Amino acid sequence: MISSFVKFYKKTVIEKPLFALTLIFLLFAFFITYSTELKLDASSESIVLENDQDLKYYRSTLDTYGSDDFLIITYSPRADMFSPASLSALRSLRDEISKLERVESVVTILDVPLLNSPKVTISDLTDGAPIRTLETPGVDVELARREFLESPIYQNNLVSPDGRTTALQVNFKAEESYQALRKVRNQLREKKRETGLTAEEEATLQRVAVEFSEAHTRVIENQRSNVQQIRDIMEPFRDTAQLYLGGVQMITSDMIRFIEHDIVVFGMGVTGLLICALALFFRKLRWVLIPMSSCLISVSLMVGLLGFFDWHVTVISSNFTSLLLIVTMSLTIHLIVRYRILREQHPEENQQTIVFETMNTMLMPSFFTAMTTIVAFCSLVVSGIRPVIDFGWMMTMGIALAFVLNFLYFPSVLSLINPERIIARRDLTRQFTSGIASWTLKHAKMVIVGCVLLVVVSIAGILQLNVENRFIDHFKSSTEIYQGMELIDSELGGTIPLDIIIEADDAFYASQEEEQGDPFDDPFAEEGSTDEITYWFNGDRLAVVEEIHDYLEQLPEVGKVLSIATGMKVFKQLNDQKVPEDYELAVLRKWTPEDVKNALMNPYLSSDGNEVRITMRLIESAPNLQRKELIEQIRSYLVDEMPFAEKHVHLTGMAVLYNNLLQSLYTSQILTLGVVFISILVMFMIAFRNLAISFIAIIPNILAAGVVLGVMGWFGIPLDMMTITIAAIAIGIGVDDTIHYVHRFQVEFPTYRNYRDTIQACHGSIGIAMYYTSLIITAGFSILALSSFIPTIYFGVLTGVAMLTALMSNLTLLAALLLVFKPLGPEQNTEPAKV
Numbered sequence: 001m002i003s004s005f006v007k008f009y010k011k012t013v014i015e016k017p018l019f020a021l022t023l024i025f026l027l028f029a030f031f032i033t034y035s036t037e038l039k040l041d042a043s044s045e046s047i048v049l050e051n052d053q054d055l056k057y058y059r060s061t062l063d064t065y066g067s068d069d070f071l072i073i074t075y076s077p078r079a080d081m082f083s084p085a086s087l088s089a090l091r092s093l094r095d096e097i098s099k100l101e102r103v104e105s106v107v108t109i110l111d112v113p114l115l116n117s118p119k120v121t122i123s124d125l126t127d128g129a130p131i132r133t134l135e136t137p138g139v140d141v142e143l144a145r146r147e148f149l150e151s152p153i154y155q156n157n158l159v160s161p162d163g164r165t166t167a168l169q170v171n172f173k174a175e176e177s178y179q180a181l182r183k184v185r186n187q188l189r190e191k192k193r194e195t196g197l198t199a200e201e202e203a204t205l206q207r208v209a210v211e212f213s214e215a216h217t218r219v220i221e222n223q224r225s226n227v228q229q230i231r232d233i234m235e236p237f238r239d240t241a242q243l244y245l246g247g248v249q250m251i252t253s254d255m256i257r258f259i260e261h262d263i264v265v266f267g268m269g270v271t272g273l274l275i276c277a278l279a280l281f282f283r284k285l286r287w288v289l290i291p292m293s294s295c296l297i298s299v300s301l302m303v304g305l306l307g308f309f310d311w312h313v314t315v316i317s318s319n320f321t322s323l324l325l326i327v328t329m330s331l332t333i334h335l336i337v338r339y340r341i342l343r344e345q346h347p348e349e350n351q352q353t354i355v356f357e358t359m360n361t362m363l364m365p366s367f368f369t370a371m372t373t374i375v376a377f378c379s380l381v382v383s384g385i386r387p388v389i390d391f392g393w394m395m396t397m398g399i400a401l402a403f404v405l406n407f408l409y410f411p412s413v414l415s416l417i418n419p420e421r422i423i424a425r426r427d428l429t430r431q432f433t434s435g436i437a438s439w440t441l442k443h444a445k446m447v448i449v450g451c452v453l454l455v456v457v458s459i460a461g462i463l464q465l466n467v468e469n470r471f472i473d474h475f476k477s478s479t480e481i482y483q484g485m486e487l488i489d490s491e492l493g494g495t496i497p498l499d500i501i502i503e504a505d506d507a508f509y510a511s512q513e514e515e516q517g518d519p520f521d522d523p524f525a526e527e528g529s530t531d532e533i534t535y536w537f538n539g540d541r542l543a544v545v546e547e548i549h550d551y552l553e554q555l556p557e558v559g560k561v562l563s564i565a566t567g568m569k570v571f572k573q574l575n576d577q578k579v580p581e582d583y584e585l586a587v588l589r590k591w592t593p594e595d596v597k598n599a600l601m602n603p604y605l606s607s608d609g610n611e612v613r614i615t616m617r618l619i620e621s622a623p624n625l626q627r628k629e630l631i632e633q634i635r636s637y638l639v640d641e642m643p644f645a646e647k648h649v650h651l652t653g654m655a656v657l658y659n660n661l662l663q664s665l666y667t668s669q670i671l672t673l674g675v676v677f678i679s680i681l682v683m684f685m686i687a688f689r690n691l692a693i694s695f696i697a698i699i700p701n702i703l704a705a706g707v708v709l710g711v712m713g714w715f716g717i718p719l720d721m722m723t724i725t726i727a728a729i730a731i732g733i734g735v736d737d738t739i740h741y742v743h744r745f746q747v748e749f750p751t752y753r754n755y756r757d758t759i760q761a762c763h764g765s766i767g768i769a770m771y772y773t774s775l776i777i778t779a780g781f782s783i784l785a786l787s788s789f790i791p792t793i794y795f796g797v798l799t800g801v802a803m804l805t806a807l808m809s810n811l812t813l814l815a816a817l818l819l820v821f822k823p824l825g826p827e828q829n830t831e832p833a834k835v
Contacts (some may be wrong), residue, residue: 006360009407014356019411024409028297031304039217040256040302041312054660056186058652061501064606069175071230071247073097073168073774074487078240081163087134089240089746090166096233097170100227109148109158110134113596115574116151117143122575122584125592152569153599157560160491167492172226172249178219181212213310220252227253245486246495248654254481258788259318266322267299274329277776281429282336285366286417291332292816294409298328307396316387316721317394317730319784319792324395326780327373327733328402330773331366334740335410337769338362343420351419355411363407365743369736370403370688372680375730379675380725383668385661388721422635429768436811437763441756444816449705451813458703458710467662472620474790485620494559494617497569498631498655500548500638503648504535504610519773534609537589538582542568544642545612551637552614557622557630563614567600594744603742618655627659665719672728673705680735688742692823697738699817700809701731708802717798722791726798733777734806737770741810749824759815774807 013020075093077086087110094106113131118139120131132139148159159166189207191197197205227250234243274295278288300322305312310690313320339358346354377399380392440447453616472495475482485495553561571580571588580588589609590599604613618625631651638649677698684694705727712723744766745758752758781803784796 010356012407013411014352014359014415017415020408020412024297024405024412028301031301031308034078034304034307035300037307037310039220039307039310039312039319040259041216041220041314052657052660054652054656056190057650058657059143061499061613061652065603066613067171067174069172069249071170071172071227071245071249072235072484072492073170073230074165074242074244074246074484074489074492075168075237076165076242077714078242081159081166082141086241089237090168091135093233093237094168097168097230100226102172102222102227103170105171106175107171109154109166111341112158113593113599114139114144114147114153115570115596116147119574122571122580122588125574125588125596131593131596132424138658152566153562154446156491156493156525157562162491165487165491170230170247175215175219177732178212178215181215184208185212201664220256221672224253224256227722228385230411244480244487246481246484250484251481254479255315255789259313259315262315262318262784262787262789262792263321266319266323266783269786270322270325270780271296273779273783274325274776277779278770281772284420286420287336290410290413291329291336293413294332294406295325295328297409298398298405301405302401305395305401311390311394313394314387314390315789316453316725316790317391319795320391320394321400322780322783323729324398324402326777327399328406329776329780330576330733330736331370331402331406332410333773333776334366334369334766334769335359335362335406337766337772340413340420341765351417352415354419355414359407359411359749364687366403366406366738368683368743369613369739370399372615372683372735372739374399375679375683376728376735379672379679379728379732382671382675383724384664385668385721385724388668388725391725419590429771430764433763433767433771433811435816437760437767440812440815441759441819444819447812447816448820451809455703458706461710461713462706464713464716465719467665467719468625469662469720470620470622470625471658472789473474474720476788476790479788487606489559489619489621492560495620496618496655496658498616498618498634498651499651499653500559500614500616500634502612502614502638502644503650505645505648507612508535518585529807530698534589536564536605536612537585537609539579539585542585543579545614548614548642550639551635552616555630555633557619557625559617561614561616562604564601564604564612565614567604593673615653627655628663631656631659661721662719665721665724669719669724669727672724673731680731684739684742687739688746688824690746692821693742693746693818696817696821696823697735697742697814701735701738701806701813703813704734704802704808705731707805708798711801717794720791722789722795723798726795726802730799730806734810737774737806738814740766741770741814745818746824755819755822759819763811763815770807770810776802777801 073093075090077083077089079086090108091110094108094110098106111133113135114136115125115131117132125131131138134141145163148154149161155161157167164529185205185208188208190198191201192205227245231245234245237243255764271292275288275292276292282288302324303321305311335358338361339354342354342357342361343349374396377392377395380388383389383392410544472482472485472489477483488495536545542564545563546568549561549563549565552558568579572578575584592601604615605611606613618630619628634649635646635649638644639646680701681694681698684697685691688694688697708730709727711717712719717723731835741762744762748761749755749758752761778800781796781800784799785793787793787796
């Protein structure tokens with residue numbers, strides 16, 4: 001069967017190269033039209049854990065307490081904040097933003113109720129007296145200034161402690177159709193996991209998934225448009241004030257801009273670097289044009305495929321173009337080096353014979369190198385992190401495509417051009433690799449001992465790995481994301497929200513059920529009457545909320561805390577520092593004006609009064625922020641020190657979702673490495689058909705992965721969504737050199753029957769290709785240092801370290817292990833795998 005395939009391949013690709021090139025051109029022409037359909041995504045929808053129950057609960061809270069879909073603008077006028085000029089400029093900024101089509105409201109210091117300027121009484125509130133704002137004619141601006149600086153609801157929230165910075169909250173109209181589609185999709189997905197779907201439900205899920213994807217793309221475009229329109233409006237106001245834009249939409253928009261930048265810069269940078277490297281290594285135009293055109297065709301086809309399948313590119317997968325260029329180039333260089341060696345050995349043979357022999361001898365090692373790299377990327381699928389999973393599948397498809405294209409395009413083009421005339425010249429690369437071989441053969445045991453010591457140092461570093469990292473540190477200090485988050489942290493009470501939801505206990509609900517069944521219930525009682533019984537909105541339990549509120553405020557990592565207790569502190573100010581009686585609270589809840597309710601009650605109390613919400617913002621720039629410890633500390637306080645059952649206490653919000661993602665990285669790292677090592681070991685056994693060689697071959701790659709993780713631990717670089725992929729990817733790419741080297745070793749050993757001579761021969765042939773590919777890969781990854789996203793920079797630098805470690809391990813440790821353990825035996829005649 002294999003021989004039949006080889007004959008077919010030779011006839012259709014080597015002897016009829018135009019047929020293969022025509023097929024490639026047609027595929028290229030078809031898919032390139034879809035390249036413009038490539039979609040970029042940096043929304044929270046693309047950065048979540050699979051099946052995260054906390055995410056499900058978080059979304060349910062948005063239905064009760066309102067959407068978190070808003071932007072924050074920090075406004076720091078150069079003049080006094082409450083001067084007529086500053087307030088006029090603020091009013092103009094608000095009014096201009098309010099005119100935008102998708103903006104529902106803009107909340108500023110001009111719009112919020114003033115209850116102490118001068119002070120109103122509780123009876124004023126319940127009697128429907130008009131509530132003042134800064135725009136009320138004749139308002140006392142100095143009293144308003146004092147209220148903003150002293151009010152529990154406004155200080156360190158809407159206005160900075162020094163009164164020089166304020167915030168505008170831009171609320172957007174709900175994307176109701178989008179949210180409905182997401183809800184239906186998630187419900188069907190959950191049912192599919194738990195009980196399965198009927199054929200009709202499966203069809204509905206497929207349809208809804210397509211509609212949701214289209215809606216998601218539309219929402220992302222709307223958000224980018226929102227951010228750009230608001231930035232355009234802000235620009236003229238920068239002459240008289242310092243302004244920063246913040247919020248999830250802004251971060252999403254800027255992250256997409258980073259992705260676009262990275263795709264272009266990485267692609268152009270790696271392309272330019274590859275051209276220079278090829279020209280330097282081979283010094284022939286053909287060895288620049290053929291591999292570069294092969295790489296560019298592979299990447300273009302992959303971009304078209306992603307557009308065709310509507311596959312979104314995230315921050316994690318934004319470097320797929322550079323990675324695919326590098327992997328494709330690695331495959332091509334091994335083919336070039338093998339072709340040139342055969343041409344040098346058989347100068348009299350015709351071109352097609354040499355090309356066929358090149359492809360014939362390189363098919364199996366190239367196949368196994370592609371498969372091991374695919375296995376490495378497939379291992380990312382077990383991470384449980386959506387963007388990492390998508391990245392794994394994306395690269396799996398890309399590498400498979402690159403392998404097939406290499407074995408069609410490279411031989412087809414080469415068969416059509418004249419044979420290369422090999423000119424003998426001093427080969428510095430061969431001298432280098434041969435020199436390493438000689439040194440390794442002379443100091444084999446010392447190499448092994450040195451690597452053992454390196455393993456010990458790496459393990460010590462790995463034990464220091466952590467997943468805690470500040471989101472703000474993902475961005476350069478020159479970006480608006482960083483500067484805005486830093487300002488909001490320091491002046492406006494923190495950035496990342498963390499919410500506590502506490503439900504009424506079971507006894508309360510049981511008593512309510514008994515009362516509902518009471519035949520003496522008043523049938524004429526109006527819904528929402530002042531004697532309506534609620535769990536939380538009474539003096540005793542509001543005092544408990546205030547105790548929790550005060551506890552949270554004293555935590556150093558917590559910024560502004562808001563809850564129903566905040567409203568009670570305001571009501572106490574209006575009631576001569578006396579806590580309102582329960583009947584007064586009932587009156588307040590029923591008759592307080594809606595704008596006051598929206599500020600003091602509705603965001604913190606469910607409509608039935610049986611669920612309370614305490615919201616806080618974490619100081620993301622705090623140097624010692626440990627989210628996991630903080631969340632566990634708060635949960636422990638609520639369950640162990642306060643009278644709440646654990647099932648009634650829920651911590652939610654972006655801080656919890658982000659913490660879940662970070663904490664999953666340890667498990668994900670272990671799973672991905674375990675999968676990749678086991679899979680590659682199996683691949684080695686199939687490829688080499690020798691158990692001893694398979695175990696020897698895996699050792700240099702374990703060392704490379706260990707070194708890069710150890711470096712991360714020693715230098716305090718945390719695991720994140722980018723760095724978690726480094727070890728698996730480094731093994732998958734680095735193992736390519738191992739396969740080529742061992743395959744060549746098995747081919748040459750029957751000729752030399754001597755380990756030393758075989759190692760020298762391998763270093764002088766396949767060692768050259770290993771040297772070229774490793775340097776090109778390392779240099780290619782260094783291009784990622786141009787990113788604006790710090791984890792991408794770490795990814796590029798650390799993967800480069802891993803590739804250099806893998807190269808030196810294969811040239812030294814692998815050779816030393818083969819020499820010391822002699823896995824083929826001194827007289828064993830091991831035939832290489834036949835095609």
